[in-house]
Amino acid sequence: MQLPPEDRILSPLTGWTRTHWEATADGLLAAVRRYASPRHALIDLPGPRPSWSGRRSDGLEGYARTFQLAALRVAGAGGEDAHGLLERYAEGLDAGTRTPTTERQLADGDGESWGVITDRGQAMVEASTVALSLRLTRPWLWDRLDDGVRERVGSWLAGALRHTPHDNNWWLFPLTVGGFLKDVGIEPDAAGAAVDRGLAAIDRWYLGEGWYTDGRPRAFDHYNGWAMHLLPVLHAQLAGDVALTRVYGERLRAYLDSYARTFGGDGAPVHQGRSLTYRFGAAASLWAGVIADSTPLAPGATRRIASGALRYFLDRGAVDQRGLLSLGWHGPYPPMVQSYSGAASPYWASCGFLGLLLPPDHPEWTATEQPAPAESADHVRGLPQPGWLIQSTVADGVVRLHNHGSDDQPADEVASDNPLYSALAHSTVTGPTEDLPDNHFGLELDGAISERGRIEPLGAGPGWAASAHHPRIGGRQLRGVDITSLTLVHGSDEVRLHVVTGAPPGTQVVHGGWALAGEEFETGTGDAAARAWVGNEDGLRSLARCVLGAGGAEVARSPAGTAFGPSAAAPVLRGRTGQGTSLFAGAFRLAGAGGNGELGEPRVEVEIAPRSSGGGWSITVLWPEGSEHRATLGTRSVEVTGTPGQ
Secondary structure, eight states, X not given: OOOOOOOTTTOTTTOOOHHHHHHHHHHHHHHHGGGBOTTSSOBOOSSOOOTTOOHHHHHHHHHHHHHHHHHHHHHHTTTOXXXXXXXXXXXXHHHHTSSOOSHHHHHHOOTTOOOOOOTTOHHHHHHHHHHHHHHHTTTXXXXXXXXXXXXXXXXXXXXXXXXXXXXXXXXXXXXXXXXXXXXXXXXXXXXXXHHHHHHHHHHTTEEETTEXXXXXXXXXXXXXXXXXXXXXXXXXXXHTOHHXXXXXXXXXXXXXXXXXXXXXXXXXXXXOSSOGGGGGGXXXXXXXXXXXXXXXXXXXXXXXXXXXXXXXXXXXXXXXXTSOBOSBSSSBOGGGXXXXXXXXXXXXXXXXXXXXGSOTTSXXXXXXXXXXXXXXXXXXXXXXXXXXXXXXXXXXXXXXXXXXXXXXXXXXXXXXXXXXXXXXXXXXXXXXXXXXXXXXXXXXXXXXXXXXXXXXXXXXXXXXXXXXXXXXXXXXEOTTOEEEEXXXXXXXXXXXXXXXXXXXXXXXXXXXXXXXXXXXEEEEEETTTTEEEEEETTSOEXXXXXXXXXXXXXXXXXXXXXXXXXXXXXXXXXXXXXXXXXXXXXXXXXXXXXXXXXXXXXXXXXXXXEOSSSSSEEEEEEOGGGOEEEEEEETTEEEEEESOOO
């Protein structure tokens, strides 16, 4: 991939300008070309396939997702197509929508056909991407196709209008198809109905302040940005619907006001949720905010965050020696990959190139880069809708997300915890492990540590967030046991408190801190095993200290590592429950190079006393520089006052 020289005058923070985005898009598209079928309808990239998939499904995914990148590249250049991209994708449209039209013919194998769209079939996803790409390039592609090809493509796409999606963000795929078909006059009534159904579906999950769940009651993740906000706003813009743009633009603005704070100073998005292999697709909603004039960010700030995210992954090996995006985070990382992901899945990252739709003379491209929120000042922000608390420190650029509301649990079933959702905290520099209790509080019974299961948020505010859950082991809820959790933060420090009710006296308690990844670690314990710490070669430091209830601290290691490195280590506190209700408190810290990473330095004082009435405890956390948090904490009861943890 050939990139132009950096421009540290226009872009003092990343060095990247619009020409770098164009060159990156060109490089990614050139690399996939060799894997195209003879008539370009299938782009079958090398790599693992989902167990249910096959060459046609994966090849269609490769075609559709790279078509979106090509569409953004050409539309952003005003139709100029120096590399002949649209000619190849037009030929693919012709070949892909020919026979077969039945499942039997598909099984027999016939040419390069995409087959048919079915209920909850992968082709529905890719149909939406094809439709959006056609909508973006209509004057240069669709309007120049032969009538017969347009008829077949329209008929194939219309299959998405008549089939049922999964009950989550998938409702936006028929919506996106419907928006295009309505524009070009194909089945306009059915197309309009699909748009209405899609908007009605996601409105069921809108909680306010810009936050949607993704189908499941409390599934919060990056799909908020690269699906729930992106597709309705793009549809409204492309349809020229001012009223719709106003509604979804206002939601997007509210979302970006908090979401923009989740990118680290190094450009990394927070490592949380599913489909993380989409990587810099996380920038899509930021660009959408500019396109829809619905962003709270100053000109140059969106470009800084988006370019930072793109560089973060490219600089760390996201593109392999063949020029292909791998399934993983930095490079390949199979444990993180979802069962539905194939070799072409990472190219959903193409939506991160949405900024190319802004003309070269747009202020977002011409303004000097502005610092991202994580680079501007230390800040904390409670988000009651997802039950999150964002904490960032400007000295090291690390962003931490404390989770008291996202669990991805189905409404009527029991599912095992997914640590990418259920962990107590996530960050831009750490990821969950497979076999350590990192960022987890649980009860240990017969060698098994309890899971959180369904999380009930109890609130979030200045420097705090709280939740409750009924712990379970092996899918079985521990009868009569309840855990209420509260996180308080200041700077890079955290105090995590947990009230355990109903557990038998003497039950082992495990409270893990941040797991660092790397090849070599500095570790230790101190103060009669009341604290433990870990440091890695990147200058990251993780500390855990007993405050109340825990009787020992240790460092736990894992050879499995995380998405950030080949092995992992985390400080872990241990204790035991007493009679009745027990309170456990630990002080934790995650700090990067340049931050407050001094190992073992006491940073907080915690005063705890029984409440005079009503049960529970009164807690005062004294932070440096005189600020404090005061809380009253009991079983499923939390009240927090005091100075915000800034």
